[in-house]
Amino acid sequence: MSLGKYTRRGFLAASAATTLGLAGCATLPNNTAPQALRRFEDDAEESAVTGPEPGREPDLLLRDFYSASAIPVSDHAAARAYLAPETAEQWDPSESMLIVDRLDVTTQAGSTDEQRTFRIVGSVIGSLLEGGSYTPENSVYEASVRMELVRGEWRISSVPNGVVMERMELRNQYEPHNLYFFDTTHRVLVPDRRWLFAGEEQLDSVLLSLLLAGPAEYLRPGVDPALTPDASFAGKSEGVYRFSGVSGLDEKERNLLGAQLTWTLAEANIPAPYRFVADGAPLVASLGEVVPDDFAEYNPRSTLSAGAPLYALTDGRLFEVTSSQTKALANGLGQLDNLESAALTVAGTGAAVQRAGEESVLHITTAEGGSTDILRARTISRPTFEYDANAAWIVVDGRDVVRVVRSAASAEVTQSDVNSAQLDALGGDISMLRLSRTGVRVAMIIDGRVVLGVVSRPPNGPKEIVSVIEIARDLGGSALSVEWQPDGSLLVGTATPETPVWRVEQDGSSVFALPAANITAPVVSVAANSTTMYATDARAALQLPSGGGDNAIWREVPGLQGVRAAVIVAS
Incomplete structure (x- = not known):
C-alpha cells in the first residue's frame, strides 16, 4: 500500500497532523503537498525547547527524544536538540506519526564507549492522519537507532524519519476537539474528532481552517461537505472571523455554514458571541454577531438529556421504569410476550x-399504538433507529443488514437491504448493530470484535456501510454488547470477569475498563444517558454514574431491584 506524505513545517505546528495509512498497513507515507496554517509565536517556541539533560545516559536520552518528538513546535525543535547536528538537519518528522502502546529499548551487539546502537520495538495501536484525525492500527514498529558522543554528550546520529510516541504522550501533548459537519439531509450535525497540539494559542483559527478543509476521509461518505467547496478561512482580525469564496451559497446554505462554524467553536469552549464576515458582508445577513442559541435547532447535545424515558425488558415482556417501580408498557409492544430485544424512541x-x-x-x-408483524427469520438482531425514528435497522440471520421504514402517513412498511459488502472481509456473524444518535456512524459486534463503520446514503441506490474498521482490540474478542453514549463514545459489555465493561472512544484512540468491583460477567446488555450508564450482568440490572471514579460502585437500578432485566434508554 502506498500512502501520502505531507510537510509538517507549519501545519503540525498548528494542528499536529500527519498522513499515514489505514490500520494494518506497514508501508509508510510517500509524498503529498504541504499544508501550512501558521507558525507558533516565538515565545511559545522558546519555552517548549528545553533540550537534553547534561550527562544523560544514552538509553534514557533516547527515550527523552521520543517524548520530545511529540512536541511539534518550531518544526520539532525540542526533538532535534537530541540529534547530532547533521542528523538534525536531515531528520524528517513529517513522514508519519505513529502511536505505540510503549517503546522497548535494547542495546545491540557491537556497541563501544563512543558509539552505541539500540533496537526499538513497539506495538503500533494507531496513527494521526492529516488534519489530526486518529485511525486505529495493529502492526509492529521496529527501528535501529545509532548514537555517538558529540563533545562529551550522547546524541542520536541515525534515526528513521517520522514521529513515534507512546500513547501517554498523545494524552500529554494533544487534545481532542470536534469539527461539525451536516449529514446529507442537513438535519443534524455530525462530530469529526481531531487531535490538536495542546499548546496551540490560536485554537479557534486552527479549528475553522480545518473545518473549511472538509471532513476526515473516512467520514466523508456520510456527511455533506458541499457547503464549502470554494470557501476558505481568511483569518481573524479585530475579533472578526473572515471568509472568502462563499458568494455562491444561498441564504439557507449560509445559515447552515454558520451553524457549523458556531458549534465547532462553542464545543471547543471558545467564548461567544462570534462575528463571521464572508466576502465583505455578514455570513448570515440577519446576524451581525452570533451565539449558539441562534442555531439551537442544530445543538449537537440537544438530545443528551437524562430525562429520556427508561424501559426494561424482563421475562420476555416490556415495561416502563419510573423512579421506584415498573409498569406495563401502554403501546402495542407492551402486549407481546417472549420478546428477545427491543428499541424505543422519545x-x-x-x-x-x-x-x-x-x-x-x-x-x-x-406512538398511536398497535404493532405490525414485519418479517420473520431464523435470528433477528436488536433493532436500532435512524435519527428521525422512521426507519429501523436489523441484522437477519447474522449476515444481512436490513432497513425497515414505516410511513407515518399510511402505516405502510417497506424494507430494503443495506449494502454491507465491506464487512465480508472481516468474516463472522453480526450479533449486534447500533446506529449512532446522528445515524451516520454504526457500531457492530462481529464474533466478539467491536467494529465501526460509516453510513453512506447515495441519492440513488441502497444505504451502505463503508469505512469499516475494527477497534478496541484490547478486548480480545470478548465483546457481547455495545451501545453509543451521548458524548459519542461507546459502552461495551464483555464476557471477561476481570474487566466486564469498557469505554471506547469513537475514533478508537482510547479504550479503558470501567470499575468492576461488584459487576459479574457476562454483561449481555448496556445502555446510557447523559448522567448514567446501565449494564445487565449475570445477576441484575445495574447502574453507574457517568462521572464516577475508579472506586465507584455499580448499584441496582431503582424499580428493578432483584430483577435481571435489559435496560433500554429511549433514543
Whole structure:
C-alpha cells in the first residue's frame, strides 16, 4: 500500500497532523503537498525547547527524544536538540506519526564507549492522519537507532524519519476537539474528532481552517461537505472571523455554514458571541454577531438529556421504569410476550423482536399504538433507529443488514437491504448493530470484535456501510454488547470477569475498563444517558454514574431491584 506524505513545517505546528495509512498497513507515507496554517509565536517556541539533560545516559536520552518528538513546535525543535547536528538537519518528522502502546529499548551487539546502537520495538495501536484525525492500527514498529558522543554528550546520529510516541504522550501533548459537519439531509450535525497540539494559542483559527478543509476521509461518505467547496478561512482580525469564496451559497446554505462554524467553536469552549464576515458582508445577513442559541435547532447535545424515558425488558415482556417501580408498557409492544430485544424512541416509535417457535419475528409500532408483524427469520438482531425514528435497522440471520421504514402517513412498511459488502472481509456473524444518535456512524459486534463503520446514503441506490474498521482490540474478542453514549463514545459489555465493561472512544484512540468491583460477567446488555450508564450482568440490572471514579460502585437500578432485566434508554 502506498500512502501520502505531507510537510509538517507549519501545519503540525498548528494542528499536529500527519498522513499515514489505514490500520494494518506497514508501508509508510510517500509524498503529498504541504499544508501550512501558521507558525507558533516565538515565545511559545522558546519555552517548549528545553533540550537534553547534561550527562544523560544514552538509553534514557533516547527515550527523552521520543517524548520530545511529540512536541511539534518550531518544526520539532525540542526533538532535534537530541540529534547530532547533521542528523538534525536531515531528520524528517513529517513522514508519519505513529502511536505505540510503549517503546522497548535494547542495546545491540557491537556497541563501544563512543558509539552505541539500540533496537526499538513497539506495538503500533494507531496513527494521526492529516488534519489530526486518529485511525486505529495493529502492526509492529521496529527501528535501529545509532548514537555517538558529540563533545562529551550522547546524541542520536541515525534515526528513521517520522514521529513515534507512546500513547501517554498523545494524552500529554494533544487534545481532542470536534469539527461539525451536516449529514446529507442537513438535519443534524455530525462530530469529526481531531487531535490538536495542546499548546496551540490560536485554537479557534486552527479549528475553522480545518473545518473549511472538509471532513476526515473516512467520514466523508456520510456527511455533506458541499457547503464549502470554494470557501476558505481568511483569518481573524479585530475579533472578526473572515471568509472568502462563499458568494455562491444561498441564504439557507449560509445559515447552515454558520451553524457549523458556531458549534465547532462553542464545543471547543471558545467564548461567544462570534462575528463571521464572508466576502465583505455578514455570513448570515440577519446576524451581525452570533451565539449558539441562534442555531439551537442544530445543538449537537440537544438530545443528551437524562430525562429520556427508561424501559426494561424482563421475562420476555416490556415495561416502563419510573423512579421506584415498573409498569406495563401502554403501546402495542407492551402486549407481546417472549420478546428477545427491543428499541424505543422519545417520539414513541418502537420495535421489538419476538421469539415464535423456531423463528424470530420483528414488530414495529407507532406512538398511536398497535404493532405490525414485519418479517420473520431464523435470528433477528436488536433493532436500532435512524435519527428521525422512521426507519429501523436489523441484522437477519447474522449476515444481512436490513432497513425497515414505516410511513407515518399510511402505516405502510417497506424494507430494503443495506449494502454491507465491506464487512465480508472481516468474516463472522453480526450479533449486534447500533446506529449512532446522528445515524451516520454504526457500531457492530462481529464474533466478539467491536467494529465501526460509516453510513453512506447515495441519492440513488441502497444505504451502505463503508469505512469499516475494527477497534478496541484490547478486548480480545470478548465483546457481547455495545451501545453509543451521548458524548459519542461507546459502552461495551464483555464476557471477561476481570474487566466486564469498557469505554471506547469513537475514533478508537482510547479504550479503558470501567470499575468492576461488584459487576459479574457476562454483561449481555448496556445502555446510557447523559448522567448514567446501565449494564445487565449475570445477576441484575445495574447502574453507574457517568462521572464516577475508579472506586465507584455499580448499584441496582431503582424499580428493578432483584430483577435481571435489559435496560433500554429511549433514543
